[in-house]
Amino acid sequence: MPPDLTAVRNYLLSLQDSICSGLEQIDGQGRFQEDAWTRPEGGGGRSRVMSEGAVFEKAGVGFSHVSGSTLPPSATASRPELAGKPFHALGVSLVIHPRNPYVPTSHMNVRFFLAGNPEPAGPSTPVWWFGGGFDLTPYYGFEEDAVHWHRTAQAATGEHYPHFKKWCDDYFYLKHRSEPRGIGGVFFDDFNAPGFPASFDLMRSVGDAFLPAYLPIVGRRKGLAHGQRERDFQLYRRGRYVEFNLVWDRGTHFGLQSGGRTESILMSLPPLVAWRYDWKPEPGSPEARLHDVFLKPREWVQG
Amino acid sequence: MPPDLTAVRNYLLSLQDSICSGLEQIDGQGRFQEDAWTRPEGGGGRSRVMSEGAVFEKAGVGFSHVSGSTLPPSATASRPELAGKPFHALGVSLVIHPRNPYVPTSHMNVRFFLAGNPEPAGPSTPVWWFGGGFDLTPYYGFEEDAVHWHRTAQAATGEHYPHFKKWCDDYFYLKHRSEPRGIGGVFFDDFNAPGFPASFDLMRSVGDAFLPAYLPIVGRRKGLAHGQRERDFQLYRRGRYVEFNLVWDRGTHFGLQSGGRTESILMSLPPLVAWRYDWKPEPGSPEARLHDVFLKPREWVQG
Numbered sequence: 132m133p134p135d136l137t138a139v140r141n142y143l144l145s146l147q148d149s150i151c152s153g154l155e156q157i158d159g160q161g162r163f164q165e166d167a168w169t170r171p172e173g174g175g176g177r178s179r180v181m182s183e184g185a186v187f188e189k190a191g192v193g194f195s196h197v198s199g200s201t202l203p204p205s206a207t208a209s210r211p212e213l214a215g216k217p218f219h220a221l222g223v224s225l226v227i228h229p230r231n232p233y234v235p236t237s238h239m240n241v242r243f244f245l246a247g248n249p250e251p252a253g254p255s256t257p258v259w260w261f262g263g264g265f266d267l268t269p270y271y272g273f274e275e276d277a278v279h280w281h282r283t284a285q286a287a288t289g290e291h292y293p294h295f296k297k298w299c300d301d302y303f304y305l306k307h308r309s310e311p312r313g314i315g316g317v318f319f320d321d322f323n324a325p326g327f328p329a330s331f332d333l334m335r336s337v338g339d340a341f342l343p344a345y346l347p348i349v350g351r352r353k354g355l356a357h358g359q360r361e362r363d364f365q366l367y368r369r370g371r372y373v374e375f376n377l378v379w380d381r382g383t384h385f386g387l388q389s390g391g392r393t394e395s396i397l398m399s400l401p402p403l404v405a406w407r408y409d410w411k412p413e414p415g416s417p418e419a420r421l422h423d424v425f426l427k428p429r430e431w432v433q434g
Numbered sequence: 435m436p437p438d439l440t441a442v443r444n445y446l447l448s449l450q451d452s453i454c455s456g457l458e459q460i461d462g463q464g465r466f467q468e469d470a471w472t473r474p475e476g477g478g479g480r481s482r483v484m485s486e487g488a489v490f491e492k493a494g495v496g497f498s499h500v501s502g503s504t505l506p507p508s509a510t511a512s513r514p515e516l517a518g519k520p521f522h523a524l525g526v527s528l529v530i531h532p533r534n535p536y537v538p539t540s541h542m543n544v545r546f547f548l549a550g551n552p553e554p555a556g557p558s559t560p561v562w563w564f565g566g567g568f569d570l571t572p573y574y575g576f577e578e579d580a581v582h583w584h585r586t587a588q589a590a591t592g593e594h595y596p597h598f599k600k601w602c603d604d605y606f607y608l609k610h611r612s613e614p615r616g617i618g619g620v621f622f623d624d625f626n627a628p629g630f631p632a633s634f635d636l637m638r639s640v641g642d643a644f645l646p647a648y649l650p651i652v653g654r655r656k657g658l659a660h661g662q663r664e665r666d667f668q669l670y671r672r673g674r675y676v677e678f679n680l681v682w683d684r685g686t687h688f689g690l691q692s693g694g695r696t697e698s699i700l701m702s703l704p705p706l707v708a709w710r711y712d713w714k715p716e717p718g719s720p721e722a723r724l725h726d727v728f729l730k731p732r733e734w735v736q737g
Contacts, residue, residue, distance in 0.1 A: 166712065180711045191711065307690040307699075370703070377680035378690065387610040387681065394712040396610075400673070402710070406703040408483045408494065409469065 134259045134327050136219060139243045140196060142331075143223045146241070146338045147194045150225060151179055153342045154192070157349055160185035163192065168392050174198040174219075178395040182402070186234070186353050191398035192225040197391070202246060213258060218246040222263075223338065224382070226399035227345075232365035233352040235269035235276070235313070236372060237345050238399070240382070241338045259327070261334040262320035264295065265341050266303050267348075268313030268372060270365045271417055272425035276348045277314045281431035284317045287340035288333070295319045300428040305375050311426050312375050316344075364418050366405035373404055437562045437630050439522060442546045443499060445634075446526045449544070449641045450497045453528060454482055456645045457495070460652055463488035466495065471695050477501040477522075481698040485705070489537070489656050494701035495528040500694070505549060516561060521549040525566075526641065527685070529702035530648075535668035536655040538572035538579070538616070539675060541702070542644045543685070544637050562630070564637040565623035567598065568644050569606050570651075571616030571675060573668045574720055575728035579651045580617045584734035587620045590643035591636070598622045603731040608678050614729050615678050619647075667721050669708035676707055 151163045161184020169175035176195030181187055198219045222242030229236065241263035247256065267280050285292040299318035304311050317337065323330050376383050376399055386396040412418035454466045464487020472478035479498030484490050501522045525545030532539065544566035550559065570583050588595040602621035607614050620640065626633050679686050679702055689699040715721035 178711075182711065189711070307696045366706075373676060373707075374680065374700070377677065378687075384681075393610045397677070397709065398711050400709040402708060403669075404676075404707045404709075406700065406705060406707075408481075408485065408492070408701050409697040 132327050134243075134245055134257060135331075136221075136243075136245060139331065139334075140221055142335060142338070143194055143196075143221055143241070143243075147177070147179065147192055147223050150223075150239075150342060151181075151192050153346060154181065154187065154190055154227070157346055157353075158184040158186040161187055161190075163190075166395075168395065170197060170390070170392065172199050172390065176392070176395060178392070178398060180398055184230075186229060186231070186349065188228050188230040189402040190225070190227040192223070193395050193398065194223050195391075195395065196221045210258075213246045216246045216258075218244070220244050224399075225341075228369070228401045229349065229353070231353050231355060232270045232357050232361040233355040234349050235267050235352075236369075236401075237265065237267050237341075239263075239265035239338075239341045241334050243334070260321045260323045261330050262322060263334055263337045264299055264316060264318035265337065265344065266299055266313055266316040266318065267345075268368075269425060270368050270421065271361070272314070272421055273348075273352070276351070277425065277431045279347060280314065280316060280344050283340050283344035285432050287336045287344075288317050288319075291319065291333070292317065297428075303375065305371060305379065307374070307378070308371065310371070310422070311428060312371065314425055314431070315428070363405070364412075366403055367407055367410065368421075369401040369404045370406045373400055376400065435630050437546075437548055437560060438634075439524075439546075439548060442634065442637075443524055445638060445641070446497055446499075446524055446544070446546075450480070450482065450495055450526050453526070453542075453645060454484075454495050456649060457484065457490065457493055457530070460649055460656075461487040461489040464490055464493070466493075469698075471698065473500060473693070473695070475502050475693065479695070479698060481695070481701060483701055487533075489532060489534070489652065491531050491533040492705040493528070493530040495526070496698050496701065497526050498694075498698065499524045513561075516549045519549045519561075521547070523547050527702075528644075531672070531704045532652065532656070534656050534658060535573045535660050535664040536658040537652050538570050538655075539672075539704075540568065540570050540644075540648050542566075542568035542641070544641045546637070563624045563626045564633050565625060566637055566640045567602055567619060567621035568640065568647065569602055569616055569619040569621065570648075571671075572728060573671050573724065574664070575617070575724055576651075576655070579654070580728065580734045582650060583617065583619060583647050586643050586647035588735050590639045590647075591620050591622075594622065594636070595620065600731075606678065608674060608682065610677070610681070611674065613674070613725070614731060615674065617728055617734070618731070666708070667715075669706055670710055670713065671724075672704040672707045673709045676703055679703065 161181040163179040163181045166178045174197040178193045181190040200217050201215050202213050202218045224240040226238045243261050245257055245259040247258050288295050295317035299315040302318050464484040466482040466484045469481045477500040481496045484493040503520050504518050505516050505521045527543040529541045546564050548560055548562040550561050591598050598620035602618040605621050
């Protein structure tokens with residue numbers, strides 16, 4: 132069965148809709164503003180941002196469908212046979228920065244890539260794959276939340292969970308800090324082995340699992356009382372998020388390099404961030420507990 | 435004349451001292467705290483940071499002398515003949531984030547690199563070069579300040595000024611924003627053509643010119659009244675600084691990749707930073723003037 136670009140596109144558009152709607156509902160006050168944009172070389176997207184909501188200080192949920200007649204070299208370094216071919220890259224990507232430091236930051240992305248001739252009767256076989264995943268970045272950890280997050284990820288990815296969970300731990304890692312970005316989740320890429328329908332099913336399963344994974348955690352933590360100390364720690368830890376996205380994240384680099392829309396790519400950055408030179412939490416404090424207990428690759432659910 | 439490693443090291447240590455002392459004097463309140471550190475693979479440094487001064491919200495002035503028996507591959511991509519040789523990399527690097535949005539952020543770096551056998555009678559000729567420069571990043575521009583900055587840079591670099599000025603404009607450029615980081619200054623690298631004594635003189639001249647270039651500007655602007663609007667713009671523009679340093683700056687990348695001391699490398703990051711999605715200043719406003727008038731490569735002095 133040939134890849135169905137239209138079906139993937141329609142799913143991604145509806146996923147963006149349902150996620151924005153779910154986030155607006157739990158926020159109760161904030162609304163997403165949409166920017167539709169086009170790319171001179173082909174394609175475009177719709178970026179949606181909620182700013183200064185009651186629960187979400189900033190949330191960005193972007194859909195993009197970038198296409199072109201010629202793949203840029205940066206995209207084909209590991210697959211030189213694709214150089215110069217027409218391509219489509221579609222995805223939904225989101226990052227949510229909550230206001231309350233007890234609510235974790237979360238990220239989700241699902242994507243589809245297609246290069247070559249998409250027609251079954253065309254002169255060459257198309258090359259395609261899916262990718263995606265979601266990961267969670269708490270400021271103050273709760274075991275109950277981590278277990279729920281990973282159980283939902285496990286249910287969404289089934290037999291692939293152990294592999295995708297490790298992939299996530301490996302990918303969202305700050306090498307210059309020797310530190311994971313958060314408690315992980317699942318991550319996959321280059322996925323096409325079971326054929327198009329089953330691969331598309333897997334991506335849908337991950338996309339559909341995001342709200343059930345995240346909203347219960349938001350619900351439990353959004354009302355917890357906190358003060359300046361917790362806010363300061365949140366702003367400080369957000370610095371790690373910026374460092375990861377700008378230094379290590381391949382999607383960000385590819386986007387900035389390939390002439391993607393800068394404001395859409397960088398809408399993942401937190402609204403307010405602090406860097407403090409050589410700061411360390413007091414041993415035994417709740418802030419130290421994040422690093423000591425949660426920022427370790429760990430099996431949160433039984434395989 | 436062979437390169438004199440000890441003389442360069444001594445100069446750099448004294449430059450760090452004099453710059454810290456000059457900054458403390460104009461601040462009047464803040465004091466630098468020093469961290470001495472060593473690197474398991476060889477060398478070390480002394481990082482000095484002023485936090486929450488009266489004038490400087492954060493200032494980092496670092497000296498480092500990294501050495502090793504084997505050059506890492508990342509350092510020799512363009513010079514494969516150096517791979518595996520012993521090396522020394524020395525420098526003073528600083529970034530200053532003032533509190534008052536009318537005082538520009540500034541950066542200066544001078545450095546020396548030496549690979550191979552430093553002994554004149556040794557079996558192979560050593561390879562060495564100097565690099566450095568300084569650049570200015572205003573939030574609200576003043577022509578008088580820009581002219582003073584570039585006149586001082588011109589006096590320090592003489593005949594090299596036009597070339598080094600352009601090099602600075604080219605280097606401190608955010609490609610993903612199509613925007614310069616600031617009003618530039620001078621930048622040079624791989625400098626050894628006139629021989630060691632004259633090359634060392636040039637680096638000294640640049641290092642010694644930093645305080646005379648920057649302090650008069652600080653003096654003129656540090657007392658200007660400002661409010662939340664100017665503070666918000668400063669926090670927003672600091673985001674560009676983070677983007678440049680983490681996405682484009684080769685020194686930062688090399689440092690993070692080569693196992694440099696992360697806190698020393700990232701002490702250039704601003705203490706507090708804001709990102710606002712797709713924000714644009716009102717046309718004709720003082721904030722728009724920064725972009726329209728100052729963030730253009732421009733000849734600030736006559737050659």
